[in-house]
Amino acid sequence: MAEPAYTVASDSETTGEEKSSSAFPEIAIGIDIGTSQCSVAAWNGSQVEILKNTRNQKMMRSYVTFKDEVPSGGVSNQLSQMKKSKTLPSLCPMKKGKFGVRRGMNRVAQNLDPYCLCSPDATSEHRTLQFESYSLYPQERPSLFVASVSRMAEPAYTVASDSETTGEEKSSSAFPEIAIGIDIGTSQCSVAAWNGSQVEILKNTRNQKMMRSYVTFKDEVPSGGVSNQLSHESEMLSGAAIFNMKRLIGRVDTDPVVHSSKSLPFLVQTLDIGVRPFIAALVNNAWRSTTPEEVLAIYLVELRAMAELALKRPIRNVVLTIPVSFSRFQVTRIERACAMAGLHVLRLMPEPTAVALLYAQQQQQCVHENMGSGSEKIALIFNMGAGYSDVAVTATAGGVSQIKSLAGSAIGGEDILQNMIRHLLPDSDILFSNHGINEIKAMGLLRVATQDAIHKLSSQTSVQIDVDLGNGSKICKVVHQEEFQEVNGKVFEKCESLIIQCLRDAKVDPEDVADVITVGGCSNIPKVKNLVMSVCKRQELYKGMNPLEAAVIGAALEGAVASGINDPFGSLDLLTIQVTPLALGIQADGNSFVPVIPRNTTMPARKELVFTTVRDNQTEALIVVYEGEGKTVEDNHLLGYFKLTGIPPAPKGVPEINVCMDIDASNVLRVFAGVVLPGSKNPPIPFMEVRMPTVDDGHGWCAEALQRTYGSRLDLVTVQKKI
Amino acid sequence: MISTSSSLSSSVNFFGPKVVILNGRASSPRSLQFRSTPRISASCASTAERTASHISLISPSASLYEVLGIPMGATCQEIKSAYRRLAREVHPDVVANGQRSQTSAGEFIKVHEAYATLSDPDRRADYDRLLCGVRQTASYPMAASRHRATMASRFAGHSRRTWETDQCW
Known part of the structure; x- marks a missing residue:
């Protein structure tokens, strides 16, 4: 990663918790990450000292074993026999990048600054696990190391917070940290x-x-x-x-x-x-x-x-x-x-579900005596901001907000603004695309003027736009409300269709909706209010919340709930039951997308489907995982792929390829795949467990590369749904 | 029907040995049972990992009504409120800070599937018919979900976001 983020990060650190330690210059430690062995040394004030682990070793084997639920590395883990490191499949040389050296980790690893990494490429995430183990050491100033480790992957967070409680932050550990x-x-x-x-x-x-x-x-x-x-x-x-x-x-x-x-x-x-x-x-x-x-x-x-x-x-x-x-x-x-x-990140909440949580809290406070009686209120939440529009239908009772359905799209105020700019200056796209100094200036002026006009149209029926673009061209125009709505007709149509889809998915009639809530910056636009009310057959909207603050308040509520905070007055007696916003499935039957976990499935979830081979004696199957709503894989997001090899030779359609998808309580997706031959009791090969997504930066490229490499042969290795 | 049975049997085969590791109980007889009576089976729910809660009192062969702790004649309202009450006991978000987060995802999935079936009038009618026919040993194919629940706990070590978080970088 480029420097600034880190500069800023370390700047804020010195102003924050670590001010006390800033009196001493931080002495960077040296780490030698070898293919076979690792060691760490530090200047102790008069000379360099090689640090030892708890087993009094200076040199530690470089490996990470996954045999337990929590992986452990050669720093903390003791091999019963040294030989094992050669025989156990779970042990592998990290430097060779068997698990892949990931560029992203490289960037985060830079957060280790000012700790010097003398390895040629100190990048693998597996190595960071070793650093993590080090952070447990009773070193002179463990907190320094912990603090920088804590900027890394999450186990580091876990370990860091464990060791932190013994350190400088003991005072705060009495209270759980509220997210x-x-x-x-x-x-x-x-x-x-x-x-x-x-x-x-x-x-x-x-x-x-x-x-x-x-x-x-x-x-x-x-x-x-x-x-x-x-x-x-x-x-x-x-x-x-x-x-x-x-x-x-x-x-x-x-x-x-x-x-x-x-x-x-x-x-x-x-x-x-x-x-x-x-x-x-x-x-x-x-x-x-x-x-x-x-x-x-x-x-x-x-x-x-x-x-x-x-x-x-x-x-x-x-x-x-x-x-x-x-x-x-x-x-x-x-x-x-x-x-x-x-x-x-403790939780990531879809925006309307954060609003739903706030609504659940408000409802609970209104009708406290009603708790558990089962009488539930259905609410529709429409959130339209500058970038995105979201809809949720939620059933609320007793502080439990059960999300029935979600729908969303990347349309928002920005689209409305760009439509208006294009309306005012039809060739604006071409004019601004070359990014000359003068064009940028003109674009800025036009953007500000248009934004201003849109805001005014929220309260008046027409607006006068007067802007001098500075390059000799001037725009003087009166825009009426109707014109504005016409220019943005497609945006508003999309909003309507999202709401209709969300109601249909929830199996809820507009008449059953008790409250209609609109939030987000664009909820001020009269047309948006009207379309929501007309789809929901309603005369007025819910008034109990500030449309700009509802989402953040809901997120803070969830933060308190998820941090395990109890409120004596029951204000945090809340629960959101989330659903999956997009379907998850694999490529099968040619280039079809076959959902394994459909959209709007309650989370956590675990579903499985059985697939089979498409060729006689097919021994390999490519499991390509996608997310989205499209019927064909091209219309969906590629999340990753892996190959199931060693399928016992059998006529096509006989082997059963079981694909199971699991979304756990932390919204982590894992895909399992295994093979079963009918009539045999034990699976012939170990099943695969793959955490998704696995694709890196150019995920559009991966899909194309797959197609290019396998082309029409791709169906040789994909599977079809077993009937 | 064929696909259901294959799904069930294979799921047992697929995950069976893992259950053995977890429970110390043999899984192969169970998978055989699945094979012979695909829709009706003794459940494979692991009682060992259950801890004190309403759910833990349910016998492994509990009906969906027993999962929700309601009588067979329960109204739609009662089903919903039972579901919400249980959700507040077993949902991972609620228990995340306690000791039981390892099993709660599986338990919640089970509670939700019971609710999903019983709150849909058509599916409930189907289930009721099935339940009357095979009251003694039976549970619905939901037994499979209960089985999955134990599988979920098998992977529960991952229920926290762990060291893999950054893997896609």
Whole structure:
């Protein structure tokens, strides 16, 4: 990863919990990660000392064994016989990258700075496990090491917090850490936390609850909307600031959402081959590249620092809200950004389900005596922000919010804004696509003026737009409400269809809906309110919550509940029963997508389907896992693939290939596949357990590469649904 | 019907040996039972890992009504409120901080499947007919789900997000 995120991360660290230790310069330790053995040494004040593990060893075998539920490495684990390391299949040389050296880990491993890694490529996540074990050592200043390890993968978090309780943070360990709620909006962000009796929305130093979502690179150190104050809206549109990162994160350059971002003031370049888009900010007249994850991480670091300041405690656990339509791949990018910012994601909640939780709490407070009586209220929640629209139908009673169905799409205020800009200046896409200095300026002016006009149309029937683009062209136009609705007809149609689909999936008639809740920035648009009311056959909307704050409050509630906080007044007697927003399945019957876990399945879930071979004596089967709603695999997100080998030769259709998908309580997806021959009792080969997603950056590429390599032969190795 | 039976039998074969490891009980007789009576079987629920709660009091061959702790004639309202009450006992989010998070996912799946069947009038009628026919030894194919529940616990070591979190990077 590029430097700034880390710079910011370490900056905030010194201002935060670790201030006490900053009086001493931190002495970097040396690690030699060998293919066969590892060792660690540190300057002890007068000379270098090689550190020993608890078994008094200086040199430790380099391996990680997976034989127990929790993997353990050669630092903490003792082999009963040295020979075993050669014979046990679970042991393997890590440096050779049998499990793959992952670039992402490399980036996070840089967080180890200033610890020097003298290995040629200190990247494998398996090695980080060894670091983790080290953090248990009674070293001189373990907390230093722990703190940096804690920026790494999660077991590190587990271990780190274990050892932390023995260290400097003992005082706080008496209380369970309450996870805070963060609502990362496309346009605005907010943070809330349970303060012991209720949820409080945190404010930044400028007393703002809602902060613009952007990071500007104009200075040496990037700064985000949490700490930075815009002198004027157009400052965000100078090309130096990256915004709308939530629309870009985890998307490949063939995605229409990425393409629609090309007219933004910063640079979004696509090659249309299914790799990640090139994103850059204008810094000192040069385009400086970045990634949505990095931008989000920088922003989250600021949010974290702000929350730590407001709550006067270190923050590690967070509950984040995400759009319903996010794929599991996008979720991993969000988690990655959080890890870079030193945050541990306790839960990711689809935005409307966070609102549903707040609704459940409000209902419980209204009718406390009704608890457990079984009388439930159905609510429909429509959330439309700048980037995404989501719908949820929830059945609420006794503090339990049972999500019946979810629906979502990447349409939002940004689409409305771009439609209007195109309406006002038909060739704007071409004009702005070359990103000249003057064009960027003109685009910024037009964007601000259009945004302003849209806001005004929420309260008036027509608006006068008057903008001088500075390049000789002027736009003077009166836009009426009807015109605005016509220009955005498709957006509103999509909103309607989402609501209708969600009601149908929930098997709920509009008449059965007790409350209709609209939240999000676009819920102020009269047309949006009207369409929601008309689909739900309703005269008015639920009034009990602030449309801009509902999601973050719900996330903070979930944070308190998931942290195990009890409230004497029962305000946290809450539970959300979530469902899967998208179907999960595999490729079978040619290029069909066969769902194993359908959309709107209650989580945690475990489902299985039986498939079979398509050729006589087929010995291999490729299990390609997809997520989405499309009928063919091309319409869905590729999550990963693995090969089942060693299928005993048999006529086609005879072997039973059992594919089981499991979503556990933490929303982790695992795919199991095994073979059974009818009549035989024991499976001929061990079954496979694969955690998804496994595909890396260019996941669009993987699908194409599969097709290119196997082409028409692909059906040789795929399977069909067993009838 | 054929697909159901194959699914059940294979699921037992698929995961069977793992159950042995967990319970110390032989699984092969059970898988044979599945094979001969695919829709009706003694359950393979592992009683060993159950801890004190309503669920733990249910015998392995409990009907869906017993899973929810309601009489056979229960109204739709009663089914719903029983489901919610149990969800608040066994849902992983509720027990995540206790000791039982390892098994709660499986238990919740079981409770939810009982609810899903009984709250749907058609599926409930089918189930009632089946239940009347084979009251003695029987449970519904849900036995399979109970079996899966034990499997879920087999993997429960992963129920926390663990070291794999960053694997897709």
